[in-house]
Amino acid sequence: MVETTPITIREMDRGHVPQVLEIEQASYPAPWSESAFINEMTSGASVAIVALAGESVAGFAVGWTVADQLHIANIAVAACHRRRGVGTGMMVWLLKEAGRRGCISSSLEVRESNQAARSMYRQLGYRSVAVRKTYYSDPREDAIVMVKDLEE
Numbered sequence: 614m615v616e617t618t619p620i621t622i623r624e625m626d627r628g629h630v631p632q633v634l635e636i637e638q639a640s641y642p643a644p645w646s647e648s649a650f651i652n653e654m655t656s657g658a659s660v661a662i663v664a665l666a667g668e669s670v671a672g673f674a675v676g677w678t679v680a681d682q683l684h685i686a687n688i689a690v691a692a693c694h695r696r697r698g699v700g701t702g703m704m705v706w707l708l709k710e711a712g713r714r715g716c717i718s719s720s721l722e723v724r725e726s727n728q729a730a731r732s733m734y735r736q737l738g739y740r741s742v743a744v745r746k747t748y749y750s751d752p753r754e755d756a757i758v759m760v761k762d763l764e765e
């Protein structure tokens with residue numbers, strides 16, 4: 614069934630964590646733990662958000678603002694909500710918040726084979742600038758480093 618519930622984006626709180634973990638575990642071979650997400654909510658340098666479809670968590674994203682840069686640390690969308698702009702919406706939210714915090718650029722790493730994510734980031738204005746050899750394990754793979762100026 615195609616999901617059509619309107620999406621709203623807000624900051625992540627502890628009540629969202631069980632659903633966030635389900636999406637995380639379904640999306641990554643080496644998922645973040647519950648305590649990792651809880652730590653993100655208490656760190657002033659982190660911006661942790663969820664996309665909600667009613668009461669359900671459709672996706673989440675975590676960014677780190679370090680000096681004048683936003684680093685995208687984690688983003689995933691539940692399979693049933695993919696390809697309807699949820700990932701893009703969360704990225705736009707993070708980029709706006711980073712701008713408010715004085716960031717002037719953004720960076721991220723992405724698996725070389727992750728064409729869906731690479732395509733989303735390209736559409737958002739990120740460009741590939743470097744390769745980190747065998748950056749990932751499970752399975753071992755290179756990372757593509759992508760960057761974007763926020764004043765575009």
Ligand SMILES: CC(C)(COP(=O)(O)OP(=O)(O)OC[C@H]1O[C@@H](n2cnc3c(N)ncnc32)[C@H](O)[C@@H]1OP(=O)(O)O)[C@@H](O)C(=O)NCCC(=O)NCCS
Pocket residue numbers: 640688689690691694695696697698699700701702722723724727728729730732733734736
């Ligand atoms: C990557 C991810 C977050 C994208 O979320 P999403 O909500 O589906 O993305 P959007 O609907 O905003 O898509 C934006 C664009 O990304 C690209 N894209 C997204 N999914 C794609 C797919 N399966 N195949 C090809 N391109 C895709 C398209 O260019 C799309 O624009 P379009 O629909 O107008 O063609 C989601 O696929 C996901 O959770 N993947 C698993 C976790 C992951 O890989 N995270 C990124 C780690 S760096």
